[in-house]
Amino acid sequence: MRKDLLSDLNPQQQKAIKHADGPLLVLAGAGSGKTKVITHRFAFLTTEQNVPPSSILAMTFTNKAAEEMKARIQKLLGKDTAGLWVSTFHSFCCRILRKEIASLGFQNNFCIYDKDDSSKVIRSILKEFKIHEALYKGISSKLSSLKASLIAPEHLIARDDSYGFDEKFARVYVKYQDDLRRNNALDFDDLIMFTVKLFDEHPGVLKKYQTEFPHIMIDEFQDTNNAQYRLAKLMAAGRKNICVVGDDDQSIYKFRGADVRNILAFEKDFPKTKVIRLEQNYRSTQNILDAAGGVIEQNNSRMPKKLWTNNGNGEKVFHCTTNSEREEAAYIARTINELYLKGRHSYGDFTILYRLNQQSMVLEEALKANGLPYHIVGGISFYQRKEIKDIISYLKLIINPDDSVSLRRIINSPPRGIGSTTIAKIENEAVKKDISLFKAMQHIVISSGYPPAFKEKIKGFVSTIEELSGSKDMELSEFLWLILESTGYMKWIGEERSENLMELVNSSDEMDINRLIDTAALFSPMDESDKASSISLMTLHCAKGLEFPVVFIAGIEEGLMPHFHAVKSSEELQEERRLFYVGITRAKEMLFLTGAKKRRFYASVQEQQPSRFLKEMPSGCYHCIEKRPRTSMITSEVKLPASLLNKTPFVTGVRVRHPKWGVGVVRDSYGETDDVKVMVNFPSVGVKRLSLKFAQLQKI
């Protein structure tokens, strides 16, 4: 078994895996087999050190990463992973709090508010405090960063300088936390902050979990915020068997509270930390690594590392400047098409990365114009769709009737004649009695003195929810049907959207109501299964952790990459450089950097300069193309349209039938009249090169 786990690993990776006890910091460069180290270390601990799998706590940031880790561990162990504690920070905290939150004064049926829900709470507070409502965005991010720094409202008020925030803001924070408590709700940041609070205030509970998890592993450690690191330190305080894996060069979420300094602090916080560097890259060619290295070396506050590979030099990196963003998009689409027709790549091998979401539009148009299939990664997720959120809100309200945000969401969906004036009246009652909206409605129903029409409307909604509550123990998919039908929601939402609802009902098989609610809350757009058969479009941020044979990065211009908001401060400029570095290191075989001389921004057209980052790449590793030649970018040979070279009917796009392989589509044809070769993609066997003289091809 030992041989199996260590055999295909390099010496540094082996060292990391064999280091079982004491603090371990693995600095894992891009593409250096980081996940492999974590999963193999997990397996090594259980098989060689007799650590029970259920007593290793492994934490990551995304559900997707957690799922992948679980799947790979399962494969290594050959055992079911159902009981493992391999999860995101947030779902780990959720799991703890569902058991322990009573000691913090919440009920364990608390619900989780996403950004949308919590904005609603903030905005209604701003309205109440007569603060301009449009400020909610800034306020919500301030709240989030305070919580990420573990500063609760009481701390804010206690300090004289209030951490630089004014008194008005402190009052908003206090009210916000009060409202959440009244709704029996926690936001994302609360999940972490309250778990830390729980451990701080109840040493016995902490001790219990410290004993339960003698080993801790954390992935993407450079992305931890203050609160998450604090949580990790608490959990590891006893035995100090903590292994963190990360790459300071890939820290790109500072704006969300991530703090790279946690990597530097780790060695101080855990004396005698073993530091291991993984510098062998298994993903990219040397040219791509040289480009990446040249850029990232310009950052001054980083832990020195140099990636190398055995993969060979490969193609040079291409840089192409076009006149406009439309030409840039057209160039990318055409290049993808040319590469695809060569037959070595499928559409799923390509990705186009960009700094801003708004860049995707023109790219999409160009891909559509060329008939190329694509999908956008990280848009809105299944669980963020209106109809799905609505139905989840019904479930949330049924489980936790104090959840006033969910109540507001569905009280008039489908329409029940309950508009803003009616809600205001209910709210009035709720504030007066200091109870939740639903309780206020229940109260209105049984009290006298309200107009009968008003009371009827309220009664209708209350009894709908109460009746549904009575059936909540039935099978989940049946229960969902009951809600959709009895409320008239299905009829109201229309055919197109009801398809998504059907999908939800179907996917809810063997799930229980609480799990569905938590899954929906802790799910992200990036978790959705990747459609491997089409071109991926996404922001550079979304690309972290992924890899593609052919990568395009669009908009390598000053003002975009680096973004003009970031050029003022050196700190932010370095983060932009890391973002570019992350983009470059996604590429396995080929990397295309493109930019435009002129670009539309909102209403106006701006003159653009090439990005300063381009000059930082060693000149030997990239090729500059000012004007797009009509020939292929990849080979120097002149490539005329296939239809001119040979006069066969088998031109690109034609459907053909082969006696053995069935129906396929011609991707390319070349050669002289008597020796024409065609490249055909058969769905069953893939791309085949065929000589027309011999292959019995039939046009259909």
Added chain:
DNA sequence: AAACTAAAGCTTTTT
């Protein structure tokens, strides 16, 4: 309570 018009926005976003 829905439907309109005016105006203000506008980086990235693992949960």
Added chain:
DNA sequence: GCTTTAGTTT
């Protein structure tokens, strides 16, 4: 430029 939201009308 276009989408989101605030405030107005009907």
